[in-house]
Amino acid sequence: MAPKASSFVGPGALDVSFEVNGHPATVHIPPHRTLLDTLRETLGLTGAKKVCDEGTCGACTVLVDGKAVYSCMTLAIACEGRSVETVEGLARDGQLHPVQQAFIDHDAFQCGFCTPGQLMSIAALLRSNGAPSEEDVTRAVTGNLCRCGAYPNIVAAGVAAARKAGRA
Amino acid sequence: MKPFGYARPRSVAEATRLLGDDAVAIAGGTDQLGLMKSGIAVPERLVSLSGLTDLDGWTRERGKGLRIGALTPLTDLETSAGFARILPVVPQALALAATPQLRTMGTVGGNLLQKTRCWYYRDEAFPCWLKGGTRCFALEGDNRHHAVLGAEECVSASPSDLAPALIAYDASVELRGARGGRTIALADLYQAPHGAKRAEHTIRATEVLTAVRIPEAALARRATFLKAMDRKAWSFAVVSVSVAARVRDGKARDVRIVLGGVAPIPWRARSAETILEGRALDDATCRAAADGAFADAEPLKDNGHKVTIGRELVRRALRSLADA
Numbered sequence: 001m002a003p004k005a006s007s008f009v010g011p012g013a014l015d016v017s018f019e020v021n022g023h024p025a026t027v028h029i030p031p032h033r034t035l036l037d038t039l040r041e042t043l044g045l046t047g048a049k050k051v052c053d054e055g056t057c058g059a060c061t062v063l064v065d066g067k068a069v070y071s072c073m074t075l076a077i078a079c080e081g082r083s084v085e086t087v088e089g090l091a092r093d094g095q096l097h098p099v100q101q102a103f104i105d106h107d108a109f110q111c112g113f114c115t116p117g118q119l120m121s122i123a124a125l126l127r128s129n130g131a132p133s134e135e136d137v138t139r140a141v142t143g144n145l146c147r148c149g150a151y152p153n154i155v156a157a158g159v160a161a162a163r164k165a166g167r168a
Numbered sequence: 169m170k171p172f173g174y175a176r177p178r179s180v181a182e183a184t185r186l187l188g189d190d191a192v193a194i195a196g197g198t199d200q201l202g203l204m205k206s207g208i209a210v211p212e213r214l215v216s217l218s219g220l221t222d223l224d225g226w227t228r229e230r231g232k233g234l235r236i237g238a239l240t241p242l243t244d245l246e247t248s249a250g251f252a253r254i255l256p257v258v259p260q261a262l263a264l265a266a267t268p269q270l271r272t273m274g275t276v277g278g279n280l281l282q283k284t285r286c287w288y289y290r291d292e293a294f295p296c297w298l299k300g301g302t303r304c305f306a307l308e309g310d311n312r313h314h315a316v317l318g319a320e321e322c323v324s325a326s327p328s329d330l331a332p333a334l335i336a337y338d339a340s341v342e343l344r345g346a347r348g349g350r351t352i353a354l355a356d357l358y359q360a361p362h363g364a365k366r367a368e369h370t371i372r373a374t375e376v377l378t379a380v381r382i383p384e385a386a387l388a389r390r391a392t393f394l395k396a397m398d399r400k401a402w403s404f405a406v407v408s409v410s411v412a413a414r415v416r417d418g419k420a421r422d423v424r425i426v427l428g429g430v431a432p433i434p435w436r437a438r439s440a441e442t443i444l445e446g447r448a449l450d451d452a453t454c455r456a457a458a459d460g461a462f463a464d465a466e467p468l469k470d471n472g473h474k475v476t477i478g479r480e481l482v483r484r485a486l487r488s489l490a491d492a
């Protein structure tokens with residue numbers, strides 16, 4: 001069968017389906033809607049924060065197909081058929097994710113505004129690297145700005161979370 | 169953002185048919201969406217290239233050099249051990265570009281085709297010359313991030329860290345249009361905006377950049393990338409320096425010195441390259457070449473530091489080739 005010739009959709013709203021935190025979701029949105037606005041406004045998932053809206057802070061970091069990206073610079077329509085994970089999906093069955101627990105244990109936040117993004121960047125790192133060094137964690141959160149300067153504790157929490165997850 | 173139509177073709181041929189003056193390509197979107205959010209680009213339609221999976225990845229064929237697909241995410245080149253053995257200067261440059269998230273999203277083609285970061289260009293309130301206005305606001309405004317070399321009507325600086333590193337290896341790019349393809353030197357993908365040419369790229373509206381090629385012979389060069397930044401991370405180059413050369417018996421051949429952040433295009437310091445051809449890379453020679461690289465510099469009121477820093481980075485980069 002010849003592949004269907006593609007043509008343009010929009011600019012009006014259309015159905016876009018993807019997986020959010022393991023559950024299928026279909027949203028009715030126009031092509032210019034970002035993933036961040038779709039998560040926050042259409043799906044009510046406000047964990048990813050909207051701060052700069054231009055790729056210069058990292059507060060909107062989520063995982064798409066397991067990789068950390070800025071949801072403010074991602075179109076929701078580009079996520080059709082893909083898997084999206086937000087900070088709301090980290091805890092399972094009432095149990096905090098090891099990174100979340102490590103952030104509490106290491107006092108890895110002050111105001112907490114950057115925290116959801118930091119958690120997602122470290123969660124992505126731990127999937128590909130079970131025993132990250134301080135340097136690995138530092139690199140992983142390079143794209144997550146912390147205005148409070150909590151970096152030393154964020155990095156310590158990341159390293160500790162990997163150790164704990166390794167033992168579990 | 170102004171609403172737009174959207175298509176995601178599955179082949180390059182289809183993509184070239186859909187592209188046009190009002191239908192713009194989007195790859196990772198990290199630059200394109202930024203321009204659209206600030207009202208600098210207002211296309212009627214976007215053509216997503218993310219379905220062109222054939223253009224994702226790189227191959228090395230003995231005798232045929234290296235070919236890098238335009239849709240390859242920057243992260244993939246940065247973290248591949250195999251790629252680092254072939255062209256280590258690219259991961260070196262990419263590790264200092266943007267952030268991990270942006271390198272996951274951003275692609276090779278998009279990086280080479282990103283627009284200048286000039287803050288007057290990026291601000292809708294300034295109808296600057298490059299956007300079709302009558303003057304370059306940076307000439308008299310705050311021009312600390314602007315060009316010191318090669319500028320005509322517009323003193324914007326070229327932002328890519330990847331382009332200079334690839335030009336140091338004589339890279340070419342494959343472009344496909346609705347009526348066939350052409351291959352040009354990567355250096356010729358850029359033009360200093362001048363006269364009727366109010367753009368820093370020479371790609372046509374209906375063309376897709378499909379791949380970057382590095383000739384086999386160039387892969388024998390060693391290279392170094394150095395970058396001065398306002399911060400240690402997440403910062404465009406104040407100056408970046410990519411140098412490459414073949415070094416045999418202590419003598420340098422096929423020397424390339426390509427600078428980022430100092431001119432409207434990736435800037436090849438040809439007269440400085442000539443100084444080094446066939447010579448030993450001792451400190452005096454490297455210093456002379458570094459001075460030569462900036463001999464024609466015309467700093468603006470706020471960016472004289474680019475010359476001082478740039479000279480020193482060129483000297484250090486060249487010296488590192490001797491020690492390698």
Ligand SMILES: Cc1cc2nc3c(=O)[nH]c(=O)nc-3n(C[C@H](O)[C@H](O)[C@H](O)COP(=O)(O)OP(=O)(O)OC[C@H]3O[C@@H](n4cnc5c(N)ncnc54)[C@H](O)[C@@H]3O)c2cc1C
Nearest residue numbers: 193195196197198199200266274275277278279281329377
């Ligand atoms: C905060 C921030 C910091 C950054 N810091 C750096 C840095 O330090 N160094 C650096 O080098 N870069 C930096 N960048 C730029 C970043 O690397 C680029 O935005 C990215 O590489 C662009 O790739 P993309 O795939 O997202 O391109 P897109 O945004 O999708 O596209 C960019 C342009 O290229 C065109 N295009 C893309 N692919 C093709 C193709 N295959 N054929 C034809 N046209 C195409 C698009 O139409 C558009 O005009 C930074 C960006 C941000 C937002």
Ligand code: FES
Nearest residue numbers: 053057058060072
């Ligand atoms: S809100 Fe996305 S990077 Fe700042």
Ligand code: FES
Nearest residue numbers: 110112146147148
């Ligand atoms: S804890 Fe306040 S911004 Fe990071």
